[in-house]
Amino acid sequence: MNNVIYEATIGLEIHVETKSNSKMFSSAPNVYGKKPNTSVLPIDLGMPGTLPTVNKKAVENAIKLSNALHMEIDHTLYFDRKNYFYSDLPKGYQITQNERPIGKNGYLLVKLDGKEVRVDIERLHMEEDTCKQLHYTDFTLLDYNRAGVPLCEIVTLPCIHDAKVARLYVEKIREICVYLDVSDGKMEEGSLRCDVNISIAPKGSEQFGTKVEIKNLNSTANVEKAIAYEIERQKSLIENGEKVRQETRRFDESKMETVLMRVKTDAVDYKYFSEPNILPISLSDKFIEDTISSSYELADVKFERYTQEFKVSEYDALTLLKNRSLALLFDETVETCSYYDLLIHFINGDVLTYVSGMNAIFNLSAKHLGELINLVGEKKISNAQARDIFKQIVKSDESPIDIVKKNDISQISDEATLLTLINRLLDENPTAIQDFKNGKGRAASFLVGQIMKETKGKANPALASKLLNEELKKR
Amino acid sequence: MSYLDLDILSIHKALLEGKTKPSLLCKEALERVKKDTNNAFELVNEEEALRLALKLDEEEVPFDNVFYGIPYVLKDNYSTKGIKTTASSNILNDFVPLYDASVYKLLKEAKAVMVAKASMDELAMGGTGTTSHIGTTYNPYDPKHERMIGGSSSGSAASVSASIVPFAIGSDTGDSVRKPASYAGLVGFKPTWGLISRYGLFSYAPSLDTVAYFTRGVDDARLLLNLLVKHDLNDATSLDVTLEDDESKDEAKNITLLVFKDLDVNLKDEVTKNVYHNLLCKLKEQGITIKEVTFGHDLLAAIYPTYNVISFAEATSNNANLDGVKFGPRPEGKTYQEVMMNARTEGFSNLIKRRFVIGSYVLYKENQKTLFLRAKKVRRKIVERLNELLADADGFISLAAPSIAPKFFEATDKLSDAYVINDNYLAIANFSGGPSITLPIGLKDKMPFAVNVTAKTFDDLKLLRIAKVIEKTTGMKGLSYPEVNKYE
Numbered sequence: 001m002n003n004v005i006y007e008a009t010i011g012l013e014i015h016v017e018t019k020s021n022s023k024m025f026s027s028a029p030n031v032y033g034k035k036p037n038t039s040v041l042p043i044d045l046g047m048p049g050t051l052p053t054v055n056k057k058a059v060e061n062a063i064k065l066s067n068a069l070h071m072e073i074d075h076t077l078y079f080d081r082k083n084y085f086y087s088d089l090p091k092g093y094q095i096t097q098n099e100r101p102i103g104k105n106g107y108l109l110v111k112l113d114g115k116e117v118r119v120d121i122e123r124l125h126m127e128e129d130t131c132k133q134l135h136y137t138d139f140t141l142l143d144y145n146r147a148g149v150p151l152c153e154i155v156t157l158p159c160i161h162d163a164k165v166a167r168l169y170v171e172k173i174r175e176i177c178v179y180l181d182v183s184d185g186k187m188e189e190g191s192l193r194c195d196v197n198i199s200i201a202p203k204g205s206e207q208f209g210t211k212v213e214i215k216n217l218n219s220t221a222n223v224e225k226a227i228a229y230e231i232e233r234q235k236s237l238i239e240n241g242e243k244v245r246q247e248t249r250r251f252d253e254s255k256m257e258t259v260l261m262r263v264k265t266d267a268v269d270y271k272y273f274s275e276p277n278i279l280p281i282s283l284s285d286k287f288i289e290d291t292i293s294s295s296y297e298l299a300d301v302k303f304e305r306y307t308q309e310f311k312v313s314e315y316d317a318l319t320l321l322k323n324r325s326l327a328l329l330f331d332e333t334v335e336t337c338s339y340y341d342l343l344i345h346f347i348n349g350d351v352l353t354y355v356s357g358m359n360a361i362f363n364l365s366a367k368h369l370g371e372l373i374n375l376v377g378e379k380k381i382s383n384a385q386a387r388d389i390f391k392q393i394v395k396s397d398e399s400p401i402d403i404v405k406k407n408d409i410s411q412i413s414d415e416a417t418l419l420t421l422i423n424r425l426l427d428e429n430p431t432a433i434q435d436f437k438n439g440k441g442r443a444a445s446f447l448v449g450q451i452m453k454e455t456k457g458k459a460n461p462a463l464a465s466k467l468l469n470e471e472l473k474k475r
Numbered sequence: 476m477s478y479l480d481l482d483i484l485s486i487h488k489a490l491l492e493g494k495t496k497p498s499l500l501c502k503e504a505l506e507r508v509k510k511d512t513n514n515a516f517e518l519v520n521e522e523e524a525l526r527l528a529l530k531l532d533e534e535e536v537p538f539d540n541v542f543y544g545i546p547y548v549l550k551d552n553y554s555t556k557g558i559k560t561t562a563s564s565n566i567l568n569d570f571v572p573l574y575d576a577s578v579y580k581l582l583k584e585a586k587a588v589m590v591a592k593a594s595m596d597e598l599a600m601g602g603t604g605t606t607s608h609i610g611t612t613y614n615p616y617d618p619k620h621e622r623m624i625g626g627s628s629s630g631s632a633a634s635v636s637a638s639i640v641p642f643a644i645g646s647d648t649g650d651s652v653r654k655p656a657s658y659a660g661l662v663g664f665k666p667t668w669g670l671i672s673r674y675g676l677f678s679y680a681p682s683l684d685t686v687a688y689f690t691r692g693v694d695d696a697r698l699l700l701n702l703l704v705k706h707d708l709n710d711a712t713s714l715d716v717t718l719e720d721d722e723s724k725d726e727a728k729n730i731t732l733l734v735f736k737d738l739d740v741n742l743k744d745e746v747t748k749n750v751y752h753n754l755l756c757k758l759k760e761q762g763i764t765i766k767e768v769t770f771g772h773d774l775l776a777a778i779y780p781t782y783n784v785i786s787f788a789e790a791t792s793n794n795a796n797l798d799g800v801k802f803g804p805r806p807e808g809k810t811y812q813e814v815m816m817n818a819r820t821e822g823f824s825n826l827i828k829r830r831f832v833i834g835s836y837v838l839y840k841e842n843q844k845t846l847f848l849r850a851k852k853v854r855r856k857i858v859e860r861l862n863e864l865l866a867d868a869d870g871f872i873s874l875a876a877p878s879i880a881p882k883f884f885e886a887t888d889k890l891s892d893a894y895v896i897n898d899n900y901l902a903i904a905n906f907s908g909g910p911s912i913t914l915p916i917g918l919k920d921k922m923p924f925a926v927n928v929t930a931k932t933f934d935d936l937k938l939l940r941i942a943k944v945i946e947k948t949t950g951m952k953g954l955s956y957p958e959v960n961k962y963e
Contacts, residue, residue, distance in 0.1 A: 042554075042574050046796035048562070048677040049554040049576055053711045083792050083838070087811035092795020140811070142800075271838035273847065276681040276789060278711050 006238070007203040008231045010166050010196060011158035012223075014173055015151050016183045017129060017191040018061040023148035024128040025052030025095060030150065032189065036143040044131075044147045046090030051277050054079075058150035059102070059283075061182040062126050063291045065152055066103030068176045068298060069121050074102050076282045079126075079275040084268060087140065088130040090147050098272045101125035110168035119169045120157040127151050152182075158197065158208065163227035170194055170220045178324050179298050187218050194223055199244070200234045209234070210244040214258055217251055226251040230258050302327055310340040319348045326351060332366035339377035346373055350390055368393045372400040379413045380404070382461055413460040415467065418451070422464070422471050425450050436472050444468065479503055479546070480638045482953055483695045487541040497544030497588065501528035504546035504590045507639040513613040513624070515633035517551040518559055518592040528588050541698055542585035548634040548643040551592040552599050553579050554675035562677050563607035564597045566797045566822025568804055576675020577707045578644060578686050585702055590640060593630025597824055598794060599646055599679040600786075602654055604629030605883065606826050614658060614880050616922050622880040625655035628689070632659040635689045642695055647687035648679045649782050650901035653913040653927055658880035660915045660923030660954045661689045662942070664696040667932045668908035669714040672707030680789035681712075683782075683905040692952040693914065693942045700935060720936030727761040727944050732928065733864055733871040735770040738900060741893045744878040747924045750917040751874050754926065757948050763941075766868060774860055776892065777853050778906070779899040784837050784850035791834030797822065858907045862931070870930035870941060875901065875913040879922035901927060910935040912942045915951045923954060 023030050028041040043050035059077065066073050080098040103124035109116045131147035133140050154173060160166050174185040174192055185192045194217045199209035214230060217223050229251075234244050249258040299321045306317040321327050326347050337343055351364070372389055375381045381389070381404060389400050389409070404410070412418060425447060426433060435443035444465075451464045478486050478495050489495050501524050508519050524546070531544045549555065552562040554572040561567040575583070582589065594607040604612040604626040612629035613620045615637035624632050628645025632655035635643045645652040647665040656663025665687035673684055686703065690696045706715040734755070742748045755765050799805045799818025806821060808814035823831070837846035865871070877897045881887065887894050904911035911929040918924070926945065930938040946952050 042572075045801045047554070047573065047802065048560075048567070048570075048796065049552075049572070049673075049675040050574075051674050051710050051712075053708065081792055083795060085795065085798060085812075085815055087800060090796065090801060092798060093792050269840050271792070271835065271840075271843075273788065273792070273838060273843075277678075 005203045006200045006231075006235050007161055007205075008163075008198055008200045008227070008234075009158045009208055010160040010163075010198045010227060012156045012160065012166060012169060013195045013197070014154045014170065015129075015193040015195075016065070016154065016173075016177055016185070018058055018065075018150045018152055018182050019184070020055055020057035020061065020150055022055055022057075024055050024058050024126065024150035026148045027053070028148065031145065032191065034145055036141070036145060038145065040144045040147070044090060044144050046092065052095055052275070054278060054281065055150060058126060060291045061150070061180075062102045062124065062152050063283075063288055064180045064182055064295045065154070065176070066106065066124050067292045067295065068180060069103065069106035069108060069124065069154070071103035071106030071121065071124060073288060074100055074104070075285070075288065076100070076280050077102065078280050079278045080272050081275050082127075083271040086130070088133050088142065088147075090131060090144065094127060094130070095275055095278075096127035096153075097125035099274070108169060108172055110165060110172050112162070112165055112168060117162075117165050117168075119165065120159045122155045122157050124152055124154045127153060158199075163224045163231065166196065166227055167220050167224035170223050174220070175299050179302075180296055187220065190218075193217075196223065196227060196230075198227060198230050198234075200231060200238070209238075210246050212244060212246070213248045213264075215248060215250050215261065218253075222251050222253065225256060226258055229256065233258065299324075299327070302331070306330075306344075310334065310344075312340050312344050316341075316344045316348060320344055323352065323355070326355070329364065329366055329369065333370045333373070336367060336370035337373045337377075339373050342377050343369075343373045346376075346386070346390075350387055354390070354394065363397070364394050365397070368397075368400055375400060375404060379411060379460055381409055381411050382457070384457065384461075385409055385411070410458055411460050412455055412458050413463055415463070418459060418464055418467050419471070421451060421454055421459075422447075422468050425454070426471060426475065433472065433475050444472070447472075477503060477638075479507065479641065481641065482691045483541055483545055483641050483698055486545055486641060487536075487543070490536045490544055491538060497528040497531035498525065500544060500546050501525055501588050501590060504588075504640055507637070508591045508634075511634075511637065511639065513615055513633040513637060514607075514610055515594055515612050515630035515637070515639075516548075516591045517561060517563060517594050517607075517609065517630070520558060520589050520591055523558070524588050524590045527586075531586055531588070540585060542582065542587040542702060544586060544588060545642070546588045546590045546640045547582065548591050548593045548631055548640050549579060549582075549589050550595055550599075550628055550631045550643070550645045552595060552646060552677040552679075553644065554677070555579055555589075555592070558592070560592065560677075561608070562598045563595045563609065564797075564822065564824075564827070565608045566799075566803050566818060568608070570803050574675065577672035577705075577709060578703060579675065581703055581705060582644075591634070593628070593634055593643060593645075595630055595645075596627035596651075597827055598677070598790075599627040599648060599651060599684075600790060600830055601826060602626050602650065603883075604632075604655070606824055608824070611883070614922075616658075616660065617880070621882050622922065623658065623883055625658045625876075625880065627651040628655055628687070632656060632661060632663075632689055635659070635661055635691065642688060642690045642699060644686065644688045646676055646679075647685045647905065648683045648786060649899070649905055652687035652689065653875060653901050653904075653911055656689055656913040657875035657915075657925035657927070658923070659689075660918075660925075660951075661691065661913075662693055662696050662915075662946075663687065663689055663913040664700070664939075665904060665911045666700055666704070666935050667910050668905070669712050670700075670716070670718075670935065671703045672705065672710040672713045674707055674709035674713075678789075678793040680786035681793065682789060683786055683902070685905065691954075693912075693939055693946045696912065696942070697936075697939045700939070716933065718933065718936050720934075720940060727758070727763050730762075730941055730944075731764040731766055731868040732758070732941070733868045734765055734767045735775070735871060735873065736767050737769050737772045738775055738873050738896060741891075741897050742874060742877055743893060744919075746919045747874055747878050747917065750924070751926060754916050754945065754948060755872070758944065761944065761948070763944065765872075768864055770864065771860060772892075774853075774857050775896045775900060778857060778902055779895050781850045781853045781857065782899070782902040782905070783833070784846055785854060787830045787834035788838050788847050788850075789834070791831040791838070794827075794831070854906045857903060861903060861907055861909075865931050869934065870928045870938060872926055872928045873897075873900070875925040875927035879919050879924050901929075904929045908932050910938045912938055914942055914946060914949075915954045916945070916949045917951075
């Protein structure tokens with residue numbers, strides 16, 4: 001029995017709240033974090049006589065997402081009703097796409113240890129969110145701001161066998177959402193939600209084991225941890241001769257384990273039928289093509305461009321791509337600046353530090369950033385000087401060129417000038433030379449410091465260091 | 476005689492000539508509403524109606540707006556902002572909507588004066604006028620209150636029939652305007668589905684629900700059509716079309732009406748049948764071609780069960796919003812399930828519950844294919860057959876109901892063709908979405924009876940033209956209550 005190797009089969013359902021001015025079927029504003037029940041129209045409360053109207057932006061978002069996930073896109077929109085009673089469901093039914101999802105038969109490739117793993121995606125459909133429930137000990141509050149917010153649900157086939165792949169897949173979906181700008185993809189705020197279906201069976205077995213659902217995963221790390229825990233839990237149940245029950249569990253972050261929510265009895269019959277208030281809407285080829293061609297560039301495409309065209313390292317490219325707004329800054333800056341390595345390092349270093357420290361939007365124009373990096377690239381200023389100037393331009397909106405002129409900032413990169421200075425300093429500091437010969441590394445640093453002091457920081461540090469070393473060896 | 480006994484155009488003329496004023500009409504209508512003996516009203520809109528009417532007095536009556544200052548009644552399943560709307564169901568007791576239905580808005584903009592909201596069969600389900608939470612609505616033609624007015628637009632029908640107002644808005648999902656129109660001696664018109672916005676009409680079965688109305692004559696029906704047909708972005712099924720009709724000089728020429736032999740074969744009432752046949756002869760004399768065809772008995776017999784399956788299924792879903800959580804009476808309960816269950820147990824009558832049970836049953840996964848989806852298929856087949864027959868014709872005609880309004884406790888053989896087919900075939904126009912009109916052709920025992928003509932979708936104007944010919948032939952324009960009017 002102990003020799004049996006078990007394999008987990010995992011399917012993921014991801015709900016993405018997509019960005020749009022209004023809700024999926026209602027013209028109430030689609031906002032997050034507003035005072036409860038302030039973005040609500042009669043239809044969001046399911047008031048009698050109200051009727052749904054389809055939000056075009058939400059459809060465009062779904063098309064963009066479907067396209068990014070390599071899906072077949074349905075040229076006719078059909079909506080269905082999913083009927084059930086629940087306190088968070090205003091109309092007593094949810095409008096969704098059951099029979100004909102807008103996207104089907106797609107896939108994503110994720111990279112695990114250098115190898116590409118394919119995750120098959122069964123469907124992507126549009127639907128509306130429910131209202132938000134705030135549970136207290138003896139009452140529940142309902143916030144209808146969320147009721148009707150556009151969702152895209154993305155469902156994989158049960159084709160994942162590894163917790164890490166599941167995590168990478170969710171990360172990839174989130175990245176795609178963010179790069180397409182169809183969602184802010186914040187798991188912690190619930191704008192991207194992931195449910196996991198998982199079962200285990202002896203490897204090679206044709207039958208799936210009993211499926212357990214895990215809900216409320218609020219980070220990609222927890223997706224991986226919850227699955228890893230669940231695989232072990234189910235394994236030990238089976239090895240102890242017990243059965244896995246069909247149940248819904250949630251992940252308890254403090255205990256790092258999955259906890260029972262409810263045992264699933266008979267599956268609920270949602271009595272799906274086609275939504276009679278929305279007739280099928282045919283989408284023209286042009287509309288679909290225009291929507292797709294207006295999609296923003298994905299991170300993968302940028303990665304290729306950065307590494308192929310700009311020859312930056314894969315590591316640098318990946319670091320930059322973790323933050324879409326910085327990648328966009330890079331894209332804009334390369335139009336006026338071709339010191340790609342200097343630029344990407346500066347963004348990944350100074351700019352990222354600054355943005356993280358501010359934890360806010362900043363107003364740095366690509367034009368000024370380009371000027372700044374060009375000054376460094378042309379060796380007119382040092383990195384340290386660039387850093388100082390950067391701190392000014394994010395606040396003052398001043399041109400780096402003007403700042404350099406105004407403050408007489410420059411860099412001495414003239415070899416003759418530097419050699420004269422170096423030789424004078426060496427003459428004045430014989431002990432340092434002796435120390436250097438004796439292998440004391442600090443001696444060189446001391447001398448560089450002296451050069452900087454003499455030049456008021458204007459000496460090109462790299463050049464000065466190189467020349468100093470050469471001169472020291474001559475002595 | 477009062478101006479209220481006349482049709483819209485005549486009242487408008489009187490207003491233009493200064494013979495009456497909006498406030499006088501309104502006061503009189505309100506008076507009549509209060510004196511109503513037919514239990515037709517949910518609510519009297521007294522203060523607001525009077526305020527509006529008095530304001531209208533101050534302005535000159537515009538010659539191009541016939542609805543200016545005309546009192547009317549609205550069925551209680553239209554959302555009216557700030558005015559209680561219950562759809563005659565306890566589950567919506569004291570419910571005050573937050574927005575106006577598009578139809579109500581259009582009438583408001585036209586300065587028509589809503590004097591009352593009409594009682595109806597609960598949630599527009601039922602065809603008897605007996606299931607309102609305020610009790611049965613009676614037929615003004617029958618002072619003994621033995622005969623029904625029909626439903627579900629029972630109060631709307633009664634209010635025009637009793638000369639309280641010249642027109643009333645109802646809604647028609649199966650025959651909810653066209654059947655009571657037959658029993659109440661009125662013109663009942665259901666335009667093509669999608670022409671008039673349903674926004675704000677409490678949904679019963681959206682694929683069948685149509686804004687429809689009662690008038691005293693065909694001309695008024697046309698005036699209302701002109702007013703209410705308007706593309707509405709709040710209703711995704713609202714169409715953006717312009718109706719057209721090739722109006723030749725001779726109204727009757729080039730018109731072909733079909734008679735379905737297997738429909739009319741079941742008509743047993745000799746009096747109504749004779750008048751109907753007489754009418755057909757007179758129409759022929761005027762140049763209308765009457766063509767007898769066979770529709771197909773099984774398809775005709777399938778209309779009623781198909782209607783039940785589709786409408787009950789849609790109804791159970793549409794009314795799932797009525798759960799006591801967000802609006803309407805909120806009963807006690809320890810859990811949300813208990814609150815919902817108590818609200819729905821107390822809020823709905825047994826007839827409604829029965830329909831929901833059937834509606835849910837036909838939607839269950841294991842039944843959908845054999846019941847709900849099959850019903851949708853049959854609906855399509857019926858419509859295909861109708862379109863096939865109407866391809867070479869302009870409409871079909873029959874008695875709107877087999878006879879005059881039945882008595883409340885009259886025994887009917889619910890399995891007979893006369894009941895299954897002739898008492899329920901009008902839903903065919905809801906299946907096709909086409910326009911359909913009922914208008915009176917005679918009286919029996921002082922009770923009216925009527926014909927119905929149904930045409931192809933978007934042939935609304937042509938249908939009204941045909942109806943006008945019939946109206947002229949019968950001479951029964953403005954039949955209704957004035958003959959036996961007790962108001963002084």
